[in-house]
Amino acid sequence: MSLIVERAGFFSSVQDLGRAGFRQFGVSTSGALDSIALRVANLLVGNEDGAAGLEITFGGLQLRFQDERMVAWCGGEFDVHAGVTPLPAGHAALVRPGEELKFGRPQIGCRAWLAISGGIDVAPILGSRSTDLRTNFGGLDGRALHDGDVLPLGPQRGSSRDVGTTEKISSCTGPHDWVSPAKRDPILRVIRGANWNRFTASTLQQFTSEPFAVSPDSDRMGARLDGPELKREDDVSLISEAVAPGTIQVPPSGKPILLLGDCQTIGGYPKIAHVITVDTGIAAQLRAGNHVCFSEVSLSDAHRLLLERERELERFRIGLSLQGS
């Protein structure tokens, strides 16, 4: 079965939890920029948490379904309608054949992740269904969606009505921080990067106390930030080494770039810090004009927060399965 993309919107693409195992060949992670949002949406519609869904940037997406499916989305503050019924973030809804699902423009944040029961069944490439938008492979023909595209859907596990309730919109939802993570001016928690000590003391003080404005020149590769110029003690050029989604690198301009899922695998700019994994979903919502602040935490705090989140997700998963049975 399949669904029809009536309007692709500003920028929408097929993403799962990303591609691993090929970084030594220069292949980026790709994948949903907020993995927890996609995982929660998937669980709400009865999918495995890593099923492929859609990442929707700035809305405008309009889909028409050909068979009955459960849908759920998490992300920024979007107005979403299933038919004529408003569909809030983090609630599963039943969409009937011929019915439309529409994403409006976001009030806060810029991205949303939509899960559809059965998942989007494009062929996995290098172990993932994610679209590599930089290299143009994976997902649907290696590109963002176009108007008129037809997306193949996988078989649903059991009847779609097994999930949640017989109401059009399920009352069951996930924790608010996961289903609606967007903030206008967020604080992102960071741990120190490899080159932290190469920056001047006043730069380090400013980095963790002053706001940085998000530049319009931002995309899935990275969010470019503008604020106090980040100055180094020296200008020794560094040997290229690995970078990762979450890395904050500082080019000679002194304006930091927060790398996101489509970032390249190696880089030669100094790394001042890294956004911790549990905050990457908030980073994925940054849009031009937002202001972001950074606050330092320890590596063991980052791991503890990640473990707590995973335990909470496990409880959520069990809760959902009890409700379904």
Next chain:
Amino acid sequence: MEIIPLGDSALIVRVRERFEDAPEETLDEVLHIFQQLRSAAIPGVIELAPAYTSVAIFFDALQVAKASGQPDRAFDWLSEQIRAAVGRRTRDRRSLINRSLPRIVEIPVCYHAEFALDLDRVAEHTKLSAGEVVDLHCTAEYRVACIGFVPGFPFLTGLATKLATPRRDTPRKEIPPGSVGIGGAQTGIYPLRSPGGWNLIGRTPLKLFDPTKNPPALLQAGDRVLFRAITREEFAAFAERTAAKEALKR
């Protein structure tokens, strides 16, 4: 050897501080540690990637925390595992002797004017004739220091010092796949249509990146690379053969 966090789900094992002083030796050491870490199969490690002086390790922090038994010490535990895996190397002398020799990959390159858009610029800068530039470029032996920038892009060491030419002031918006270029003291091959500022001196008909294959890249870190000059006709014949093969696959 230094072990530095790269966020909470990756780290960098920095084997040496400098590369240029001893590229061959550094690369051999980095690749050896890369292999050692790979065979150690440390619980929670997802993947490894070498680059010049270091090996990056990407890991599942939850699995590492579980394996370590002490969530607060996940990084320390992983560092201990890494040091133990690398330490084994020095004790086992046979592994040093038996270590596999790097592959040698010959890459046909057509230096015809049609593809060598910046050959004159390089010749002018290096005060050599175009012919001398080509000769120097295709007689040297290169080594892949790492793959990056875009998938399949080899950063090669071994470019004749004489051929070093600064990047173009204005990068090209689009460079055809297979283009061979010189950027500063480095040479490389663009695997995909991409923007780029290197001076283009030729083109290979080989595909350097193909996501439908595993491994998806023609080259890997450590490979020795030789360029063989081919004529415009050979280039066309090669491209045709490849196209026919692709058609058969479908």
